[in-house]
Amino acid sequence: MRPPSRTMSRAQAVALPAALTVLGALTGAVLAVGPASAAAVSVHVPISFPAAGATLRCGSTTIQTTGGLLVGQFHETQDAAGMFRYEGTNVARDVTGADATGASYRIVGTSSFSGTSTDPDGVDNVRWHNTVEFVVLGPHGDRIGKVDVVERLNASGSVVLELGDCTGLGGGDDDNSL
Numbered sequence: 001m002r003p004p005s006r007t008m009s010r011a012q013a014v015a016l017p018a019a020l021t022v023l024g025a026l027t028g029a030v031l032a033v034g035p036a037s038a039a040a041v042s043v044h045v046p047i048s049f050p051a052a053g054a055t056l057r058c059g060s061t062t063i064q065t066t067g068g069l070l071v072g073q074f075h076e077t078q079d080a081a082g083m084f085r086y087e088g089t090n091v092a093r094d095v096t097g098a099d100a101t102g103a104s105y106r107i108v109g110t111s112s113f114s115g116t117s118t119d120p121d122g123v124d125n126v127r128w129h130n131t132v133e134f135v136v137l138g139p140h141g142d143r144i145g146k147v148d149v150v151e152r153l154n155a156s157g158s159v160v161l162e163l164g165d166c167t168g169l170g171g172g173d174d175d176n177s178l
Contacts, residue, residue, distance in 0.1 A: 041078040047071070047088070051095045056107070058136055058145035058166040061099050065107065068095030084122065087114035092134060105144065109134035115153075128153035136166055 051068045072090035079085065089112040097105040115128040130151040136144040148164030 043074075043076045045074045047074055047090070051092065051107075054168065056097070056136060056147065056166050056168055061144070063097040063099050063105050063136065065095060065097045068107070069093045070095075078120075082118075083126075084117045084120060085115070086117070086122065088112065097136075103139050105139070106137040106141075107134050108137065109147075125153055126155075128158075134166075 048069050048071045051065050051070050054065045056063045056065070069092075070090045071093050072088055074086070074088040076084060076086040089110060091110050092107050095107040097107060099105070109132075111130070111132040111134070113128075113130040115122070116126045118124045118126060128151070130149070132147055132149040134147040136146065138144045145166035146164040147166045147168060148162070149168075150159075150161045150163065152159045
């Protein structure tokens with residue numbers, strides 16, 4: 001997953017991977033913060049976007065999300081030195097899915113992200129952290145698998161750890177994965 005830009009899809013990109021990295025990133029309205037100034041700037045925006053269209057693979061089962069929302073918040077500040085600091089969280093609300101046989105699934109969990117950037121578009125990230133934890137529940141409420149991804153970027157480089165037994169394959173409104 002790419003680090004987000006300063007648009008709403010930055011928050012969404014991390015949310016649905018992070019629309020589920022996996023329910024991580026769908027498009028939305030653009031956040032616009034003016035040019036750097038000596039005064040601090042702060043933006044807080046609630047976000048909500050559809051989770052339908054993302055694809056997950058748990059073992060040999062491929063699940064397409066069919067409904068539900070990712071609901072959360074996005075917060076960004078610009079300090080007096082001109083650095084942009086951002087963070088956000090997303091929660092899967094009533095997210096459903098189906099496999100090729102028509103079996104129904106529920107996806108529950110959260111994603112969160114934070115970072116620091118030197119530019120207003122979030123391209124030159126100095127630091128970046130993204131955590132995605134979504135559980136896939138089967139037709140009878142049994143745990144099918146978990147999407148568990150940790151991404152970090154710092155002065156030493158970047159690391160992506162996929163710790164779960166399910167992976168996001170893309171999809172969603174912005175062709176990003178959950």
